[in-house]
Amino acid sequence: MDTPYYRPRRLRRTEALRSMVRETRLSPVDFIYPLFVCPGKNVRKEIGSMPGNFNLSVDLLVEECRAVQALGIPAVLLFGLPPEKDEVGSDAYAEHGIVQQAVRAIKAALPSLLVITDLCLCEYTSHGHCGQLRDGDVANDETLKLLAKAAVAQAKAGADIIAPSDMMDGRVRAIRQALDAVHFENISILSYAAKYASGFYGPFREAADSAPKFGDRRSYQMDPANQREAIREVTLDIEEGADIIMVKPAMPYLDVVYRVKTEFDLPVAAYQVSGEYSALVAAHRNGWLERDRTILESLTCIKRAGADMIITYFAKDAAVLLR
Ligand code: PBG
DSSP: OOOOSOOGGGGGSSHHHHHHTOSOOOOGGGEEEEEEEESSSSOEEEOTTSTTOEEEEHHHHHHHHHHHHHTTOOEEEEEEOOSOOBTTOGGGTOTTOHHHHHHHHHHHHOTTSEEEEEEOSTTTBTTOOSSOEETTEEOHHHHHHHHHHHHHHHHHHTOSEEEEOSOOTTHHHHHHHHHHHTTOTTSEEEEEEEEBOOGGGHHHHHHTTOOOSSSOSTTTSBOTTOSHHHHHHHHHHHHHTOSEEEEESSGGGHHHHHHHHHHOOSOEEEEEOHHHHHHHHHHHHTTSSOHHHHHHHHHHHHHHHTOSEEEETTHHHHHHHTO
């Protein structure tokens, strides 16, 4: 028998060899940690559908952010649970809205931690949809005005990066123009550019109390079956002024992450969403999957596919494992 000219197993023989030829390395600086802020003081309420994640009042949120930064994670992504909801999501753009309060407190205590604010109305509207309603559907252009107001309110509070997740057409332009008009030209936009209407957001709806009261989000979020449409969505957001483009969810959409990374030259973010997290945690708890190994594997693979940064509920766990 001929000896094979090249034997791939030679470089897999020891951990030192494997480590030397490893193509993808994870680091805490790859991660963005999502957090949910709620009204009150000293509140730390575990989210049943997302074990290990909490609704935190501003005071405890700041402490959590301190711990996140100490682990070497550079950024948090904030979601707000307002004290009251209404038809037009007023708390999202109120000067002292829940997220605006949180941003001010974090920035006062931890000025170098990057604060990214999720920008969407679904957590703030009584009907749970991502914008203002007209004839039973979300009215695109009316919603743009509210999103622009919310972006300015978040920037005024001190947010470093605004992350619109609503999937209205033209929102990046509307937000960019509104920010620039009040001299926030240095505030970045991380757009949820290719955001799919995914069943994997299930656990999040409890975390942010944002389930739509009727219907679903398929008239504004993307059809999971489409890949080329993601290219169109990303192209539009870049033309409108996005600085970072996101694909969401991550694991079931790695082909989209890869394509977006290959076809565009902006930094790419991928969001390992609540359902990806909770499914893994459930399997860990049942002893069906090895916890540490599958956490790091899932994140490594998202990075390998092309993500420059990963939004993940495992950020802290992974940072500890990487120490
Ligand atoms: C707001 C928003 C959602 C998520 C992030 N921003 C919910 C949705 O679009 O239904 C989901 C995040 C997750 O599942 O972890 N629109």
